Amino acid sequence: MATYTWVMIFCCFFSITQTRRMYNNYQVIRAKPLTQRHVIQLHALEYNEKSCHQLDFWTSARAVRKTVDIMVPPTAKEYVALTLDMIGVPYHVLIDDVNEVIQTQRVSHSSKVAARGSNEDFFMFYHTIDEIKLFQDSLLSTYGNILSELEIGTSYEKQPMKVLKISTGGASDKKKIWFEGGIHAREWISPATVMYITNKFLEKYTSGSEDEVNFLTKYDIYILFVTNPDGYRWTWDNDRLWRKTRSPNEGSECVGTDPNRNWPFEWGGEGASEEPCSDTYRGSSATSEPEIESVVNFLKKLENLEMFIDFHSYSQLMLYPWGYASDLAPISNEEEVKKLGDATITAIEAVSGREYECGNTVELLYAASGASEDYAYSIGTRFSYVIELPDKGKYGFVLPEEEIIPTGEETYAGVMAAFRYLIEYT
Numbered sequence: 001m002a003t004y005t006w007v008m009i010f011c012c013f014f015s016i017t018q019t020r021r022m023y024n025n026y027q028v029i030r031a032k033p034l035t036q037r038h039v040i041q042l043h044a045l046e047y048n049e050k051s052c053h054q055l056d057f058w059t060s061a062r063a064v065r066k067t068v069d070i071m072v073p074p075t076a077k078e079y080v081a082l083t084l085d086m087i088g089v090p091y092h093v094l095i096d097d098v099n100e101v102i103q104t105q106r107v108s109h110s111s112k113v114a115a116r117g118s119n120e121d122f123f124m125f126y127h128t129i130d131e132i133k134l135f136q137d138s139l140l141s142t143y144g145n146i147l148s149e150l151e152i153g154t155s156y157e158k159q160p161m162k163v164l165k166i167s168t169g170g171a172s173d174k175k176k177i178w179f180e181g182g183i184h185a186r187e188w189i190s191p192a193t194v195m196y197i198t199n200k201f202l203e204k205y206t207s208g209s210e211d212e213v214n215f216l217t218k219y220d221i222y223i224l225f226v227t228n229p230d231g232y233r234w235t236w237d238n239d240r241l242w243r244k245t246r247s248p249n250e251g252s253e254c255v256g257t258d259p260n261r262n263w264p265f266e267w268g269g270e271g272a273s274e275e276p277c278s279d280t281y282r283g284s285s286a287t288s289e290p291e292i293e294s295v296v297n298f299l300k301k302l303e304n305l306e307m308f309i310d311f312h313s314y315s316q317l318m319l320y321p322w323g324y325a326s327d328l329a330p331i332s333n334e335e336e337v338k339k340l341g342d343a344t345i346t347a348i349e350a351v352s353g354r355e356y357e358c359g360n361t362v363e364l365l366y367a368a369s370g371a372s373e374d375y376a377y378s379i380g381t382r383f384s385y386v387i388e389l390p391d392k393g394k395y396g397f398v399l400p401e402e403e404i405i406p407t408g409e410e411t412y413a414g415v416m417a418a419f420r421y422l423i424e425y426t
């Protein structure tokens with residue numbers, strides 16, 4: 001385990017005084033469409049009514065009997081209840097007061113931090129962007145023999161974007177892996193999990209573990225912990241449930257673009273909004289967001305990219321292309337892509353019993369154009385995925401930090417199963 005310099009890391013934890021967005025009496029309700037007509041009606045509710053009633057669809061309607069989680073402000077409770085009753089969609093309250101969940105977790109985090117000893121496990125906590133940068137530095141100083149850092153650009157607010165590279169050197173035409181976390185700011189389990197699996201891989205490699213050593217003889221691994229650092233910072237200081245980047249939009253008071261609708265492949269089609277106030281706003285153009293432009297420029301130069309995984313939450317899904325429209329033929333190598341995905345989710349379930357589904361993005365979720373896994377596949381990545389980490393909605397985006405280690409453990413098993421598949425079959 002790398003030695004983490006805890007005492008210094010937490011100095012400014014309680015000094016943040018900006019106004020935080022509150023979610024008092026916001027509920028998350030879970031609706032269950034029973035017919036295809038219900039699915040269409042819930043879609044209409046999401047796209048027509050969400051801005052005037054400020055509904056936040058934590059998950060979208062995707063199929064009959066697949067539940068939909070909607071965060072409802074107190075002012076819209078009656079409207080939503082009446083609407084769902086009228087169309088005949090059953091629902092129940094999943095989270096009664098979102099603010100209470102956020103506050104409880106914040107207080108628990110603060111008291112654990114205050115009581116923490118210097119050797120406490122880093123992964124018992126969620127971390128600010130500055131703490132994540134220090135963690136990255138500590139990994140570099142501990143594992144400098146196989147770990148290096150590449151600055152690929154800066155965010156809108158000029159935060160550096162630094163990619164970690166795990167490599168034992170050797171031929172420059174080695175196949176390559178890309179992992180990215182934190183593209184959606186509020187999905188805190190994503191960067192936490194990507195850091196967990198990075199740390200564990202380095203520990204196991206260093207201790208001589210066969211799978212890890214074997215994998216690095218053939219592959220280099222590139223990792224970006226937080227793809228949307230400005231948004232992530234905003235979730236700590238101002239709004240725990242912020243999703244987008246933090247760039248302003250000309251002619252609109254609404255800030256931010258959905259970075260996962262901003263990739264330069266089939267940009268601006270289905271499932272991406274042209275409305276700057278929407279949480280799925282596609283941006284003013286493809287790669288309008290400097291964070292996405294930086295990653296794209298880097299990936300374009302990376303030859304032999306074999307596997308790409310973009311970590312999100314929540315829903316426990318492993319999704320592959322195409323996702324940009326709802327009526328597309330399967331990708332040409334769907335069979336092997338599905339097999340690797342199934343090997344991954346089977347390994348996850350073997351550790352924790354947590355069930356995932358693996359399949360095509362549109363079939364399991366919905367069409368979303370300008371998204372990461374389509375872009376990676378379009379530039380020739382053989383295996384390209386989005387993983388939606390836990391849970392299935394009990395906490396949704398506000399997964400307690402007690403879940404970091406279990407999620408990290410099971411995801412690590414999944415990733416190693418994927419690596420073994422690559423070694424064995426490709």
Ligand SMILES: [Zn+2]
Pocket residue numbers: 184187312313
């Ligand atoms: Zn996401």
